[in-house]
Amino acid sequence: MAKKTNMVIAQSGGPSMVINQSLAGAVLEARASAKIGKILGARHGILGILGDDYADLRKVTPAKMRAVAATPSSALGSCRKKPTLEDCRAIFEAFRRRDVGYFFYIGGNDSADAARIVAEEAEKAGYPLVVYHIPKTIDCDLRSCDHTPGFGSAARFVASALKGDDLDNRALGGVKIDIIMGRDAGFLTAAGALARERPDDGPHLIYLPEVPFSLDGFVKDVKAAMKKYGRCVCAVSEGIRDAKGVPVAAMFAAGEKDSHGNLQLSGSGALGDFLAGHLKANAGISRVRADTFGYLQRSFPGIASRTDGEEAFAAGAAAVKAALKGGLTKGTIAIVRAEGKRYQVAFAPVPIAEAAKYTRSLPREHIARNGHDVTAKFIEWAKPIVGELPRCEII
């Protein structure tokens, strides 16, 4: 292929600790190819394309790119924008002007959907464009992946935080409620279970969006845990919902929504405070504290899971490889886990629709029968993704 084609890569949705690994994986792979001309990093997702705001990623040295890869959050900036038809037309015009034939979009299911819309509209408009979504979400809820890049590191934060917090609760007693990210899926909250080393270690109760939540049940569970352990640590998903599917947090959130229709759940301590207040008033427990782990779960530097980082890098590289190979022109990278004892994953190009819009939940077999814990199967599944945690010794 004599003529080189330019590529645009961008990041979208919530940042993660390893989303820049995927950026580096894709960029370093593209630099090794004779087919790619310019490598343009659009700033703040499709907003950068619409505003012609790019970083020239050929100018970034490989050494610097590796340092960026090890840095949390989205180095190119992010956005939460669902492209309209008008946006798509403007995007193709911008791409035509800059001779762009490849578009890579790193993000979760909403970002995959945005990429799908761009890809389908390009086809309709007759603009020749290869579009690849590169999976990223700390929520781990893409249907195309056994687990998603970003999850392992966020899970590592959550499990570490709960490990320390459980020791804190051992020292001072009472009830501790920790609110954990995950709008629709309980993977991240479930990962709190990895904090446990000893039979009486917390979290003692785990509440997931997949299991209907009731305040009465909560009070009952906490009282039983207090009786058994003399203290209680609860890992609670920000996305818990009642039997009718209404998020418990919906009554506190200011109602702010993004253009994908998602209600703001994070960046507020309201849910934790509400649950703590309810326990104080209804369970006769005086010392109840709540923390909301918030954005630290996705951006804390220096503690990323090594496996997660390597896989994020590999997913980015795999997307570029697949795009250059040809054949599938609207793709995403599925992360497929091999059966058997030894942990191994493969990165497979699949149609983009498999990652777009719809999410998956924690499988039934990962949720304990009592509805407020995980199973040994979940632990076995999550451990290699999260990696070894600091050992904590007690007297």
Next chain:
Amino acid sequence: MAKKTNMVIAQSGGPSMVINQSLAGAVLEARASAKIGKILGARHGILGILGDDYADLRKVTPAKMRAVAATPSSALGSCRKKPTLEDCRAIFEAFRRRDVGYFFYIGGNDSADAARIVAEEAEKAGYPLVVYHIPKTIDCDLRSCDHTPGFGSAARFVASALKGDDLDNRALGGVKIDIIMGRDAGFLTAAGALARERPDDGPHLIYLPEVPFSLDGFVKDVKAAMKKYGRCVCAVSEGIRDAKGVPVAAMFAAGEKDSHGNLQLSGSGALGDFLAGHLKANAGISRVRADTFGYLQRSFPGIASRTDGEEAFAAGAAAVKAALKGGLTKGTIAIVRAEGKRYQVAFAPVPIAEAAKYTRSLPREHIARNGHDVTAKFIEWAKPIVGELPRCEII
């Protein structure tokens, strides 16, 4: 000295990441002495003495003690109890029964005060007792110490968290408010400034309990920062107070107080949510998020400052050495920093009253003239205590 005397050691107040280093330092020092008989770890501070609940610390192997030292939170459990006269009488009776001549209490200013009360009442009651307080507080507000064991590691958490959070804010924009521990002193909030690598890195605004806080000033500052940086990250102490000295958080807290008269500030997201709501309503900024770092600041495993850990260990050992040496029988360990470029500290026994009850604030020379930042002098002071942070690279 033919006759051996038993010792009791206990932990009190809020845990830290390195309070067990002090425990290990004291215990391993005591084990090396021929003067000490039994080494009893009272569980949950003076409550363990009153309830005759001890761990036999001679039975803990040195290897296990080192592993405990590296574990966050208070391995013996903690309490927040100010001893009454009646408690003191019960304590001396318990000590007499168990032949205790040395009492070590690891904690902050309230714990130092508790130890002081026990020491003074023992003298009045004619009970021969050597009492040493071992300094610990993430707040860094003991008057007897240049900085306190526990502060460096908590500061490391805060600076790391702000580093990641600032990158998150770079990616998605708007205003981010982070609420940081520190009831009366702004050291920990100020340490957020260590997150900065580049001139436009956050935190862009730092609010300390030492500087009167006004909502109008806050709105003005944020608007100016938004204009300058296009985004804004605020590090806010949980202890901020208005010009009359009334804590801003006082209007939200349920009014829960411990026996030292302290209002509960942590374990709630109310202050952050209030400030975020105020900005949304009064600054015309749509994306405002708040996180409260909460208990993670003092208990997150695996990220302690090495210097902090070593100093905490040394402070514990120094207390036992001083107690065994004789002379000062009611002491605490002052941490004295040498003048000059090279970082060096000494551990000096001083009268316990120097650590008890009264606290110190961030010195005026550490606070920027504008009232919402720290000085270069503060950074210089804090850096060696906190240690190198993960480098973060941007594009």
